[in-house]
Amino acid sequence: MKGGIALITIDYSDRRPIYEQLTERIRNLILAGVFPQDTQLPSVRSLAVELSINPNTIQRAYAELERQGIIYCVKGKGNYVASTESLREQHKAELRQRVRALAEEAKKAGMTEEEWLSEMKGAWESV
Amino acid sequence: MKGGIALITIDYSDRRPIYEQLTERIRNLILAGVFPQDTQLPSVRSLAVELSINPNTIQRAYAELERQGIIYCVKGKGNYVASTESLREQHKAELRQRVRALAEEAKKAGMTEEEWLSEMKGAWESV
Amino acid sequence: MKGGIALITIDYSDRRPIYEQLTERIRNLILAGVFPQDTQLPSVRSLAVELSINPNTIQRAYAELERQGIIYCVKGKGNYVASTESLREQHKAELRQRVRALAEEAKKAGMTEEEWLSEMKGAWESV
């Protein structure tokens, strides 16, 4: 990654653990199409050097991504991006779930359907 | 609270720390109008006994609520509910913020405005 | 565990990693009713000392058990046994799955239904 912008960065002021930030960041890069399906991800060691992070921590992030079915690992070769299609579906289901939780909270807070929909319209346009 | 149903309960299978659950639970009770403005909250000791929890943990939850301006403490007397009006505004702002974050993520995931609004309508009706 | 027989033992000639052996062994002890629901498990540190194993390795086993929903952790307090009922159901489903895989392989190997059932009867009586 010499001469380029770092794709993966760690926010040390973030209260979440490093491995969790890494997991989310890499997932987002895959969702964004930066790492297409079956592409090899940076090796544990190279990423560790690049980010000045202990290899164990990178390893943990990759293990978590594998457990989630987002990447797969070939022993002795490296880590590869799994099906981006199913990742996208998984992501949509997750967004839907979060929207539902939010709607529930808004209802409890006394919001009407009109307010909710107008809120939604506004949010969409503002971002 | 003897003889009634416990208003405040701890879910030990919840991954969040106990003081955080307490903070959220009390905030929600205030939002729901169970503890009106300027009402005195249960004392640290009584709550500690009732919930079989270390008093330090209760104290920490109250300190956090005070930091957020949701309650105020009168030395030697106890903890009291602060302005419920401003709490409600604060809560709405927080919901709005979360909606916006969600909208941003949905846009990135390739969702169209129509899909977004229909998703929102569905979520509202489902809860 | 002074004076008693060690409940948990590690087999260093086993090719599987220590954390995996631990995970399985503890799961079996819970299934056998040695650790009833909501019981506190030995602390990470105490188990590490008792088994002469690094605390990190114990931690990993406990994290895996938590991920599988077999135990739950209360921050600052310890690890506790989750619903044994659902663990038993999970275990039965797993056995059923393995039986099915075996039946498939036996069919491919040219076994008849009579042979299969007689095999099963023999296996049950022999153990």
Add this chain to the structure above:
Amino acid sequence: MKGGIALITIDYSDRRPIYEQLTERIRNLILAGVFPQDTQLPSVRSLAVELSINPNTIQRAYAELERQGIIYCVKGKGNYVASTESLREQHKAELRQRVRALAEEAKKAGMTEEEWLSEMKGAWESV
């Protein structure tokens, strides 16, 4: 194997190492009668080219098959299928062993003989 369907395939999303997949796959092909007794197996080199795999990995799989007595190697000539009869016996013994382990686990899990046999009948019919 040009022009036909590949008999041996590697599943890179499989967690097992490549040499182990190869070993199992070739064993199954022999069991299925695709490679009859005393037939010559594809050479290490040709298989390495065909599967785009390191020759060392193929070599390792063949060595493992030889260790298990499933194939034999003639120096300077190649690898040949050993007695398919004894392989079949070996396979049956292995299945029997696994059935027995399963029966033991089912007994420990509190299953009755009736449940076990009905489970077995169901498994056979479902595959």
Add this chain to the structure above:
DNA sequence: GTGGTCTAGACCACA
């Protein structure tokens, strides 16, 4: 070269 496991030991949050 690749990833996976483990030890030793530090430091933090929580109760």
Add this chain to the structure above:
DNA sequence: GTGGTCTAGACCACA
């Protein structure tokens, strides 16, 4: 006291 995270560094299996 409890668990959770992280570093440093070793050693192994696999390709």
